[in-house]
Amino acid sequence: MTRERIDYTDVLLPYKNMQSSGTALLPKSVYEQNKVSMLAMNFRGPYRIRVDRNKPEPKIEHPYDAIVRVTRSLICGSDLHLYHGLVPDTRIGTTFGHEFTGVVVEVGSGVQKLKVGDHVLVPFNIACGTCPFCSQELYGNCHESNPEATAVGGFFGYAHISGGYDGGQAEYVRVPYADVSPMVIPEGLDIEDAVLLTDVVPTGYQAAEMAGIRKGDTVVVFGAGPVGIMAARCAWLFGAGRVIIIDRLEYRLEFAKQYSYCEAYNFTEMDDPVLFLKKQTDWLGADVCIDAVGCEASGSALQTITGKKLLLQAGAATALHWAINSVKKGGIVSVVGVYGPPFNLVPLGSALNKGITMRGNQASVKRLLPRLIDHVMAGRLNPKGLITHRVPLEEVSDAYHLFSAKLDNCIKPLLIPPKANAA
Amino acid sequence: MATKTEKEQAPMGDRNIADMPKDYIPGWGIDADPENDPTYPMKKWNGADHERLNYPKAPQQDTDVEILKSIERPVVTRVFGSTVPPSGLSGMLRRKAFKYSEGTSAHWMGLILADRINMVEGLIDDLSKGYIPNFFKEWGWPAEWKYNRKKFVQKAAIGTAVTLAAIWLLKKSAKKSR
Known part of the structure; x- marks a missing residue:
């Protein structure tokens, strides 16, 4: 089933070069007369984004594609790594956004499960469902959705090293392999909870799951961003005996304390966070440590200069460094913080000498969704409680700056496109 | 088990x-x-x-745009994104970078360099189309003005002072050279 489409080839032809250079700028009159274009976030360089009204609408490019009209989208902490220019192959003209919900408006000839009109939540992973990794439920590691890299699967709206797909901070999105990951939002599930189930909740949950938490364990979470806060909350679901969260921003620590029922400490008030944590854990170290910070960590001048200023390593690995040093011998370090692909300075000698296990992965959203929806419906998790700002898509550049500069006590900004509530 | x-x-x-x-x-x-x-x-x-x-495997997606492929793959994946194909000088650098595997610095550093060049290309592209970017808005400064006004004013004052000092120094050195 397909929606009625008009052939705009002739209209678009004069603008073909503009599109290939990434600007996708059409005169307003073309947009108004032909309605071929849509509102979309447009990356123009580090710390520079705008919203364009004239990005061509996506089209079906493969029989397994669907086109979705976005109803809600979020800005992820990992979008900030793109925004700050830290991720290689982030091309000018890309539309970000890998956390979104939407209504199906068109499906390809091979799509069997989804139909026009379905309101779906779209996991950030693009997964084929049949490669060796998908078939073993590692949907975040699909081998058939990203030609540009082998280490990472396909994601919506990330750098081209994640497949070159546009994202959900727009009015419409092309959703490949539509029958595999997207899920019709169950009745009774709030749309704001649904959009957070596309990444934040599964990533936080999987961080706790990978940590192999045993009942009574002391869990330390580095980073009180949305994922860290969710990881701390989920640690209890696995039976943690004590949950500690570490960050530098007081408002986030206060939020985490309330939301995740955990202890919260500010590392800027400590001489040495590792020593502090050793003292807090009877000098043995935490049973598990979770790195929910990634490549933009603060707290070490050496890491900041080499990782964030000079780009001699893939961002600052301060949190991972602390995690390896703070965990007990034989403990587990779970990594969900995003790092760039080249390499980072981490104490591998300590990891070896302490016999620790390090686990990390992109969340396998599809695998986790049934369990997580159950948790949300039963009131055990409250994802939408993380949303602090609801912003029209037209003001996306303000929303990015707000989130990036941590203004107005921002935890998680939600973007609402103008056509979100269209019939 | x-x-x-x-x-x-x-x-x-x-x-x-x-x-x-x-x-x-x-x-x-x-x-x-x-x-x-x-x-x-x-x-x-x-x-x-x-x-x-x-x-x-799914059927192979067709495309008429250039897709760069990791050399650690035998063929392109069955499905891929076709947005923003490589173009210009940055595109040349990206093609070069993709001749190296994901395990090499040449690959990643080449892409980072291409990104920086692409930023300038984007600006030139905008200007050549008669579009003047609104930097104030693109940097999200309305949010800074709204939520962090004191710091915003402080930054603006420092920026203005530095610019004026630079202009004064330039004028002074120009006078001397005459």
Whole structure:
């Protein structure tokens, strides 16, 4: 089933070069007369984004594609790594956004499960469902959705090293392999909870799951961003005996304390966070440590200069460094913080000498969704409680700056496109 | 445990490597335990890893735009994004970078360099189309003005002072050289 489409080839032809250079700028009159274009976030360089009204609408490019009209989208902490220019192959003209919900408006000839009109939540992973990794439920590691890299699967709206797909901070999105990951939002599930189930909740949950938490364990979470806060909350679901969260921003620590029922400490008030944590854990170290910070960590001048200023390593690995040093011998370090692909300075000698296990992965959203929806419906998790700002898509550049500069006590900004509530 | 039963239930294509008899090796697999896989229980082990590339694949997506492919892959994936194909000088650098594997600095640093050049290309492209970017808005400064006005004013004052000082120094050195 397909929606009625008009052939705009002739209209678009004069603008073909503009599109290939990434600007996708059409005169307003073309947009108004032909309605071929849509509102979309447009990356123009580090710390520079705008919203364009004239990005061509996506089209079906493969029989397994669907086109979705976005109803809600979020800005992820990992979008900030793109925004700050830290991720290689982030091309000018890309539309970000890998956390979104939407209504199906068109499906390809091979799509069997989804139909026009379905309101779906779209996991950030693009997964084929049949490669060796998908078939073993590692949907975040699909081998058939990203030609540009082998280490990472396909994601919506990330750098081209994640497949070159546009994202959900727009009015419409092309959703490949539509029958595999997207899920019709169950009745009774709030749309704001649904959009957070596309990444934040599964990533936080999987961080706790990978940590192999045993009942009574002391869990330390580095980073009180949305994922860290969710990881701390989920640690209890696995039976943690004590949950500690570490960050530098007081408002986030206060939020985490309330939301995740955990202890919260500010590392800027400590001489040495590792020593502090050793003292807090009877000098043995935490049973598990979770790195929910990634490549933009603060707290070490050496890491900041080499990782964030000079780009001699893939961002600052301060949190991972602390995690390896703070965990007990034989403990587990779970990594969900995003790092760039080249390499980072981490104490591998300590990891070896302490016999620790390090686990990390992109969340396998599809695998986790049934369990997580159950948790949300039963009131055990409250994802939408993380949303602090609801912003029209037209003001996306303000929303990015707000989130990036941590203004107005921002935890998680939600973007609402103008056509979100269209019939 | 996993699992012959799971293996038998796994979708079968041209998959026969994992089922090859290895009985001639004494004790082969006797201590195998899928639960000892560090990715367990996140990975539902079904033996597909050992079947290599013999898995059911989607039809190949067609395209008329240039897609750069990792040299660690034999062919392009069945589905891919076709947005913002490489172009200009940055495109040349990206093509060059993709001649190196993902394990090399040449690949990643080449892409970072291309990104920085692409930023300038984007600006030139905008201007050549008669579009003057609104930097104030693109940097999100309305939010800074709204929520962090004191710092915004402070930054603006410092910026203005530095600019005026630079202009004054330039004028002074120009006078001297005359």
